Amino acid sequence: MDCEKFEVIMSRHCSPVLMGQKPANLVSFSKEKMPDFPELFQFYKEKFSAKGIFMKVICGCRKHYLVFVYRKDMLEQYLTQKEAKELLMQDGYSEEEDLDQWILHLKERFEMQKEFPHEIGLFLGYPLEDVKGFRLHGGSGCKLCGYWKVYGDVEKAKLQFAVYDKCREFMNRQICQGYSILQIIERNEWCAQKSA
Numbered sequence: 001m002d003c004e005k006f007e008v009i010m011s012r013h014c015s016p017v018l019m020g021q022k023p024a025n026l027v028s029f030s031k032e033k034m035p036d037f038p039e040l041f042q043f044y045k046e047k048f049s050a051k052g053i054f055m056k057v058i059c060g061c062r063k064h065y066l067v068f069v070y071r072k073d074m075l076e077q078y079l080t081q082k083e084a085k086e087l088l089m090q091d092g093y094s095e096e097e098d099l100d101q102w103i104l105h106l107k108e109r110f111e112m113q114k115e116f117p118h119e120i121g122l123f124l125g126y127p128l129e130d131v132k133g134f135r136l137h138g139g140s141g142c143k144l145c146g147y148w149k150v151y152g153d154v155e156k157a158k159l160q161f162a163v164y165d166k167c168r169e170f171m172n173r174q175i176c177q178g179y180s181i182l183q184i185i186e187r188n189e190w191c192a193q194k195s196a
Contacts, residue, residue, distance in 0.1 A: 003180070005033075014069045016168070019188055020074075024074075030064055032063065078125050079122060081128070102123075134148075
């Protein structure tokens, strides 16, 4: 199994989630470039779940696997906010369903549509005002474009983008020094416990 390639892709696209700074992210894996993806996915899915990080294949088209990587506790906390829930209900999600059922519904929406479902910003933990702005303006007229399109508080978004950049830089540096993603996550948890 090519763990190194898998970890480089994960660190590049999911560092803020792995470091506990973001509730979720999407990452794409090429079927051609990573033929052992199913085995790698199963291995890391088991290891990550012990750390409160979960992965689901949201879409497996002809050329790629699209994987949803998330911290269940953070994502539940975000999506159960009144305003986030109301937006989900507008897209056909049921208030009676739990997070697992919502993710299954999201997967179905990916399979039915040719483009990303509008609610993806909610599942990725983007600020509610920016999700609403994107819906209202169809992606145009934003104040700033970074990890997402910003329609609300630009300064707050810039600070968040900087945190995400630092997570990526830190994780990439650690991987270059020979640490595995699992070791980095464990060290991060240990540091968080020591500073609490």
